[in-house]
Amino acid sequence: MLQLQVLREQKEAIIKALGKRNLDAKPLLEAIIDLDEKRRATQTELDNTLAEANKISKEIGNLFKAGKASDANALKTKSAGLKETGKTLGEALNRIAAELDELLYQVPNIPHESVPKGNSDEDNEEIYSEGEIPKLVENAMPHWELAKRFDIIDFELGVKITGAGFPVYKGKGARLQRALISYFLDKNTAAGYTEMQVPHLVNDASGYGTGQLPDKEGQMYHVQADELYLIPTAEVPVTNLFRDEIVKNEDFPIKYTAYTPCFRREAGSYGAHVRGLNRLHQFDKVEIVRVEHPDRSYEALEAMVAHVKEVLRELKLPFRILRLCGGDLGFTAALTYDFEVFSTAQNRWLEVSSVSNFETYQANRLKLRFKDGNGKNQLAHTLNGSALALPRILAGILENYQTKNGIQIPEVLVPYCGFDSIG
RNA sequence: GGAGGAAUGGCAGAGUGGUCGAAUGCGGCAGUCUUGAAAACUGUUGAGGGUCACACCUCCGGGGGUUCGAAUCCCUCUUCCUCCGCCA
Numbered sequence: 417m418l419q420l421q422v423l424r425e426q427k428e429a430i431i432k433a434l435g436k437r438n439l440d441a442k443p444l445l446e447a448i449i450d451l452d453e454k455r456r457a458t459q460t461e462l463d464n465t466l467a468e469a470n471k472i473s474k475e476i477g478n479l480f481k482a483g484k485a486s487d488a489n490a491l492k493t494k495s496a497g498l499k500e501t502g503k504t505l506g507e508a509l510n511r512i513a514a515e516l517d518e519l520l521y522q523v524p525n526i527p528h529e530s531v532p533k534g535n536s537d538e539d540n541e542e543i544y545s546e547g548e549i550p551k552l553v554e555n556a557m558p559h560w561e562l563a564k565r566f567d568i569i570d571f572e573l574g575v576k577i578t579g580a581g582f583p584v585y586k587g588k589g590a591r592l593q594r595a596l597i598s599y600f601l602d603k604n605t606a607a608g609y610t611e612m613q614v615p616h617l618v619n620d621a622s623g624y625g626t627g628q629l630p631d632k633e634g635q636m637y638h639v640q641a642d643e644l645y646l647i648p649t650a651e652v653p654v655t656n657l658f659r660d661e662i663v664k665n666e667d668f669p670i671k672y673t674a675y676t677p678c679f680r681r682e683a684g685s686y687g688a689h690v691r692g693l694n695r696l697h698q699f700d701k702v703e704i705v706r707v708e709h710p711d712r713s714y715e716a717l718e719a720m721v722a723h724v725k726e727v728l729r730e731l732k733l734p735f736r737i738l739r740l741c742g743g744d745l746g747f748t749a750a751l752t753y754d755f756e757v758f759s760t761a762q763n764r765w766l767e768v769s770s771v772s773n774f775e776t777y778q779a780n781r782l783k784l785r786f787k788d789g790n791g792k793n794q795l796a797h798t799l800n801g802s803a804l805a806l807p808r809i810l811a812g813i814l815e816n817y818q819t820k821n822g823i824q825i826p827e828v829l830v831p832y833c834g835f836d837s838i839g
Numbered sequence: 840g841g842a843g844g845a846a847u848g849g850c851a852g853a854g855u856g857g858u859c860g861a862a863u864g865c866g867g868c869a870g871u872c873u874u875g876a877a878a879a880c881u882g883u884u885g886a887g888g889g890u891c892a893c894a895c896c897u898c899c900g901g902g903g904g905u906u907c908g909a910a911u912c913c914c915u916c917u918u919c920c921u922c923c924g925c926c927a
Contacts, residue, residue: 459888462894470896477857480907488907495907605861662849662886783887791868793886 417520417627418793420452429708432633433526436533436742441523448519459521462505469498481584521630525777527742528751534741540754541741546725547734549758550816558761559814560692562823566839567810571692581682581690581697585693588838592813592825593700595832596806597675600634600702600727604803607723609673616676617644622656627748627774637679645680650703651774651800658707659782667786669716670707673803675700693807694766706799707784710776713797714751717744718802721753724769727803730828733812734758736765750775753801757808761815767806771801 418678423430427445430836434441465786466743472495479488488786532541563569568589574582585593623629623645628636636647647653654674662669678701682690693699704723721737728735741750749772756765776795785793822839 456889459896463889466897467895469907474857476907481857492907499907791884 417777417780418523418526419776420448420520423523424449424452430526433529434524436527436531437524437745438535438743439524442755444519444522448516448523451512451516452732455509455516458505458509458512462502462509463500465502465505469495471504472498513808523749524747524773528773531745531751532738532739532741533743535743536741537744539741540552540738540744543737543753544725545734545736547732547758549734550760551816552760553818553820554784556761556815556818558692558757559811562814562818563692566823568592568838569693579612579697581695583693588833588835591833591835592810592829592838593806595829596804596809597700597702599829599832600804601673601675603727603730604673604702604723606705607671608669609671612654612657612674614650614657614674614676616647616653616679617642618647618652618656619644622652622659625656626778627781628651628652631747634683635681637681641825647676648680649678649701649800650674650676651705654703654801655704655778655798656782656783658796658798661784663707663784663786663796665709665786665788668707668709668712668796672705673702675702677701678805693811696807701802702804702806703817704801704803708797709786710794712754713773713775713799716797716799717751717753717771717803720799720803724755724771724801724803728755728757728768731809731813731826733809733816733826737769746770746772748774748777752776755804757812759800759812759815760807761818762811766811767805768808768812769802769804772799774798774800800825808836 418430423445427449431441431445432708454609472491474489476488476495479485480489532539534540557565558572560569563571566588568586570584570586571580574580577584601611617639620629620643623636628645628648632648636648639645653676654672657671657672677698679698680696682695704720706713706716706720708825724734725735735755735757738754738756739745740749740754752770752772754767755769755771757768758764759766775797778798779795782798784796784798786796788794813826814823817826819837822837825833825836825838
């Protein structure tokens with residue numbers, strides 16, 4: 417969430433910037449600022465009451481020690497009164513603070529100045545593209561048909577044991593998945609990211625830390641008996657490693673990578689665009705996460721983009737990069753680049769990576785700080801990106817690498833697979 | 840799952856009702872000394888709120904209670920350790 421102090425000082429500029437999200441934030445921000453003033457006034461009143469009570473307690477102690485028990489007992493009455501007002505004020509303060517938090521949670525991140533205006537994904541700005549769109553063989557198939565033909569992914573079997581959106585990967589299909597995971601992790605660690613294995617279930621504090629809660633509560637699988645959530649992305653556990661931490665300036669850059677399955681309820685999704693691997697409830701992803709000094713976070717973002725580019729280039733998949741417009745930008749992000757691979761058989765672009773800078777938005781919730789040069793604690797910047805999400809990469813490979821008789825394996829993956837074609 | 844014990848500042852570790860945001864040691868930072876470094880010595884060193892700055896307030900695993908007053912007493916939750924059981 418945004419910092420109150422920044423909100424107070426730059427109200428007008430923030431309202432204007434949030435306009436890019438097609439959001440009129442004025443009433444919200446004004447309500448927040450009013451409530452914050454009320455909060456501080458109440459806090460001051462409470463503090464003064466407590467200061468008075470503390471003073472009296474000390475006096476009572478001294479009086480008892482001096483043997484003046486009756487004087488001490490007289491003061492107790494006064495103390496009781498203060499206690500009463502203190503209690504009332506404390507309750508009021510809690511109420512106000514909770515209300516204030518609720519409002520603050522409703523304010524999305526401020527879009528970066530480079531974020532274009534726009535309403536939907538139609539308005540995203542293409543900033544780069546690379547790779548030739550291959551000419552496919554006659555009777556080219558979409559990946560779900562290929563998967564069936566070569567018996568490498570079984571969607572029906574997944575329906576039987578769990579439900580729609582939980583595919584079963586078989587034989588070479590499973591091996592190709594594992595190859596991709598290893599290949600991505602190797603690329604990421606070679607680029608300086610430390611590999612981590614993290615829990616796949618998180619508590620609600622972690623959900624709040626990275627901003628999935630309370631905003632996207634319905635998107636996560638919730639294990640109610642234990643009050644845990646299945647992670648929708650490795651971003652949640654990995655970024656939360658730094659919750660309530662104060663890192664040292666010299667710890668930067670902090671670069672982690674992790675493979676995890678991701679679980680998403682995807683409530684409300686349906687139709688042709690969710691066929692096959694296009695949209696799943698469980699999928700695999702290798703994530704990269706960075707914690708950076710505010711002065712260098714955009715440099716880091718560019719480095720992450722360059723890194724993902726490099727991986728897609730090696731896989732020889734045609735892709736483009738989009739800068740998300742205000743209307744499509746995620747709630748917690750300041751700037752996001754989406755990577756899309758062209759799925760030739762479906763004749764459409766598939767999102768395979770999303771690389772974002774959250775600036776201090778997550779850090780503020782996480783209380784992730786670092787000691788700056790002056791020994792002061794400052795919020796760090798957090799970033800993350802997919803490097804990469806598996807299913808759509810797999811879809812892209814199956815479709816773009818199909819031949820008359822089978823599917824060729826991209827050269828870089830052959831050593832990981834142990835075979836060079838399927839079929 | 841059963842029985843005990845524990846949770847204090849970056850770390851170790853004292854503190855069992857007031858003078859405790861908290862001894863001491865280590866670590867960190869600054870300085871003295873030194874050609875430089877080490878050692879030694881001196882000072883400094885938790886977080887948040889609040890203020891122009893002070894004052895002041897809150898925090899000793901989380902929550903609740905007793906008391907004029909709680910790190911210290913009581914209840915509860917969580918986590919960790921030891922022993923027993925079970926187990927990939």
